[in-house]
Amino acid sequence: MKLSVISPTYNESENVGLLIAALEQTLQGMDYEIVISDDDSPDLTWAHVEEIAKRNPRVRALRRTSNHGLGASVVDGFSLARGEVMACIDADLQHDPGILPKMLEEFDQGADLVVATRYMPGGGTTNWNPFRRFASWIATQMARLLLGVPLLDPMSGYFMLRQKDFLRVRNELDGQGFKILLEIVAHMAPRSLREVPYTFRPRVAGQSKLSAKVIVAYLRQLWWLYAGRRGRPHVAAGVDHASKAHASK
Amino acid sequence: MDWASYPITEATAEQGNMVAYRGRLYDLRSIRRLYASVDLDRNLHVLAQRFRGQVQN
Numbered sequence: 622m623k624l625s626v627i628s629p630t631y632n633e634s635e636n637v638g639l640l641i642a643a644l645e646q647t648l649q650g651m652d653y654e655i656v657i658s659d660d661d662s663p664d665l666t667w668a669h670v671e672e673i674a675k676r677n678p679r680v681r682a683l684r685r686t687s688n689h690g691l692g693a694s695v696v697d698g699f700s701l702a703r704g705e706v707m708a709c710i711d712a713d714l715q716h717d718p719g720i721l722p723k724m725l726e727e728f729d730q731g732a733d734l735v736v737a738t739r740y741m742p743g744g745g746t747t748n749w750n751p752f753r754r755f756a757s758w759i760a761t762q763m764a765r766l767l768l769g770v771p772l773l774d775p776m777s778g779y780f781m782l783r784q785k786d787f788l789r790v791r792n793e794l795d796g797q798g799f800k801i802l803l804e805i806v807a808h809m810a811p812r813s814l815r816e817v818p819y820t821f822r823p824r825v826a827g828q829s830k831l832s833a834k835v836i837v838a839y840l841r842q843l844w845w846l847y848a849g850r851r852g853r854p855h856v857a858a859g860v861d862h863a864s865k866a867h868a869s870k
Numbered sequence: 871m872d873w874a875s876y877p878i879t880e881a882t883a884e885q886g887n888m889v890a891y892r893g894r895l896y897d898l899r900s901i902r903r904l905y906a907s908v909d910l911d912r913n914l915h916v917l918a919q920r921f922r923g924q925v926q927n
Contacts, residue, residue: 671881
């Protein structure tokens with residue numbers, strides 16, 4: 622199988638059907654699976670996906686009854702995925718599934734890790750108030766400064782990597798943090814990072830998971846990665862921004 | 871087999887004559903990752919249980 626699209630969910634029953642439909646539309650004609658990794662949602666997101674899976678064998682529902690959390694959910698989804706290449710995407714439709722073919726194209730051109738970014742020409746955020754923009758900017762700068770991650774959007778939850786690369790670093794991932802991409806980049810030290818622009822869209826339904834608790838968890842994760850960085854090779858990969866690459870075509 | 875001890879479950883509807891549903895059970899919490907599966911008929915009677923020590927990737 623070529624591609625596994627993994628989406629970690631918690632109380633996303635209103636959105637998950639729309640996400641699956643959008644992914645099917647984008648990926649038609651390709652060899653893929655959709656893995657919904659659900660934290661035993663009280664709104665029965667996992668059961669909703671199981672119903673969809675009865676009609677669509679490309680869809681899988683993982684019901685996680687312990688070790689809850691966004692990072693751990695992504696790690697479990699990646700661990701049980703069957704694709705050679707794996708993508709992580711939010712279920713709330715804030716990530717545009719339409720750029721997945723472009724991200725996959727970057728792999729065919731030699732990328733080790735492809736990250737969808739809001740902060741380059743062609744990308745952006747909609748309906749964010751100035752405080753949220755500023756908080757996101759601070760968090761991004763901290764990650765770049767402390768971890769030396771050469772990404773415009775290290776906070777992105779929308780990215781793609783090969784399964785063999787994930788398996789190589791899986792046992793080193795703590796999975797307790799909110800931003801699993803940071804951990805993966807810090808441990809994987811990819812040689813070729815590429816970024817593809819997208820516009821972060823407003824949530825279609827349901828409630829945002831962003832809270833003070835999440836911000837504290839992010840700061841703890843950042844500190845933990847910074848403290849552990851001394852024993853690892855510095856992430857010094859060159860970044861090829863897809864917008865530039867595509868603009869030159 | 872203690873199904874409840876597995877923290878991840880995946881249930882699928884099957885097209886077989888006997889097997890109507892298959893439950894896949896995973897435990898990825900330690901280095902030694904565990905995998906088991908159980909086959910059920912339409913009345914949710916257990917037809918078969920399988921256990922494997924490692925999840926295959």
